[in-house]
Each structure stands twice: as structure tokens, then as C-alpha cells.
Amino acid sequence: AIQMTQSPSSLSASVGDRVTITCRASQDIRNDLGWYQQKPGKAPKLLIYVASSLQSGVPSRFSGRRSGTDFTLTISSLQPEDFATYYCLQDYDYPLTFGGGTKVEIK
Amino acid sequence: QLQLQESGPGLVKPSETLSLTCTVSGGSISSSSYHWGWIRQPPGKGLEWIANIYYSGSTYYNPSLKSRVTISVDTSKNQFSLKLSSVTATDTAVYYCARRGLRPERFDLWGRGTLVTVSS
Numbered sequence: 116a117i118q119m120t121q122s123p124s125s126l127s128a129s130v131g132d133r134v135t136i137t138c139r140a141s142q143d144i145r146n147d148l149g150w151y152q153q154k155p156g157k158a159p160k161l162l163i164y165v166a167s168s169l170q171s172g173v174p175s176r177f178s179g180r181r182s183g184t185d186f187t188l189t190i191s192s193l194q195p196e197d198f199a200t201y202y203c204l205q206d207y208d209y210p211l212t213f214g215g216g217t218k219v220e221i222k
Numbered sequence: 223q224l225q226l227q228e229s230g231p232g233l234v235k236p237s238e239t240l241s242l243t244c245t246v247s248g249g250s251i252s253s254s255s256y257h258w259g260w261i262r263q264p265p266g267k268g269l270e271w272i273a274n275i276y277y278s279g280s281t282y283y284n285p286s287l288k289s290r291v292t293i294s295v296d297t298s299k300n301q302f303s304l305k306l307s308s309v310t311a312t313d314t315a316v317y318y319c320a321r322r323g324l325r326p327e328r329f330d331l332w333g334r335g336t337l338v339t340v341s342s
Binding site for chain 1: 261271282283284285286318320328329330333334
């Protein structure tokens with residue numbers, strides 16, 4: 116199975132900060148990666164698919180990028196509603212595998 | 223607007239079979255553009271993909287659970303279901319059903335999730 120190593124596992128940031136989260140795949144997965152946001156007690160929500168495509172309705176402060184087997188999710192200016200846990204998911208091959216998650220907390 | 227809703231017992235005894243159903247409303251499960259899947263999340267932990275199914279019945283399973291899992295679809299009821307046999311406390315989790323868009327692949331719509339506790 117393809118392993119997704121996500122870092123950091125948590126971070127503290129302030130409103131307005133630029134935040135970057137990384138997922139590294141254990142092998143080439145092309146652009147087949149999505150990013151999801153999850154708030155406490157809620158289902159995950161799709162933010163980004165195929166590495167850099169913004170899901171409809173998601174604010175443009177969210178962006179995704181690929182460099183080889185490394186993928187980044189960037190929030191350009193953190194807003195109060197962005198404090199949540201973020202997961203990557205590789206869509207390249209079965210079994211589908213998630214990263215371990217990154218909890219973004221208020222500093 | 224299409225919605226997904228999980229249903230099933232919230233408490234299952236160890237060694238028994240967990241059974242959940244996801245009802246799709248506001249749209250058809252028989253679309254060639256989607257798979258339908260189950261994902262779970264133990265309390266305080268991360269997400270784990272369980273299985274996907276196509277309306278035609280094609281299935282995809284997580285090998286870590288494959289020997290205990292069955293996913294099925296009932297197009298007449300616009301539902302798909304999950305059965306997980308021989309459950310233990312480690313199967314306690316919130317179970318989500320979700321729609322998976324194809325080409326490109328992504329889980330673009332999720333149910334609210336249902337907590338299933340395995341306990342005697």
C-alpha cells in the first residue's frame with residue numbers, strides 16, 4: 116500500500132498567518148492527491164483535488180501544489196474558520212490511503 | 223441537492239456483525255460518474271478508507287479489512303450498505319459514507335457520519 120506521511124502533526128498559528136502542510140507519498144502518485152478539512156464533530160470536506168484543483172465553493176486562500184512525491188496545502192492568510200484538522204488522501208491506487216492529519220490550532 | 227445519510231445500530235456486541243446503510247437522496251446512485259464509499263474514524267484518530275462500490279456492483283476493498291467486509295448496492299432503494307463481521311472494540315468508530323467522483327477521483331460529498339460502538 117502507498118504510505119502518505121503528513122507533517123507536521125500539529126501546528127499553532129495566528130489569524131493572518133501563512134500556513135503550509137506537507138504530504139509525502141511513498142511512491143509516484145502523479146497528481147492523484149486530495150486535501151480535506153475536518154472540523155470537530157463534522158464530516159471531512161473536500162478542499163483540493165488532483166493536487167491543485169480548488170473544489171467549488173472553497174475560498175481561494177487555499178491552494179495545493181505538487182513537487183515530485185511531495186504535496187503541499189497552503190492557506191495564504193489563516194482565517195478563524197480555518198482552525199481544523201487537515202488530511203491528504205492519495206487517489207492513485209487502491210487501497211486509498213490518508214495521511215495522519217495536521218491539526219491547526221490557534222496560537 | 224444530493225445528500226447522503228448513514229443509518230444503523232449505534233451499539234454492536236463483540237464478535238457480531240456491524241451493518242450500516244447509506245441512503246442517497248436528491249439524486250441517483252446509478253450514475254456512471256461516481257463510486258460510493260465507506261470511510262471510518264476511530265475516536266480521536268485519523269481516517270481509514272474501507273471500501274468503494276460502483277452501481278453495477280464492482281467493488282474495491284481495503285486489504286486490511288477485506289476478509290471481514292462486504293459492501294453492496296441496492297439501486298432500487300438508492301442505497302448502499304456495509305457489513306463488517308467479527309467486530310472487536312478496535313472497530314469502534316464514526317463511519318462515514320461518501321460519494322466519490324471519477325475522472326478525476328475525489329470524495330466530494332459526505333454523509334454526517336454515525337458512531338458505532340462495539341461493546342458487550
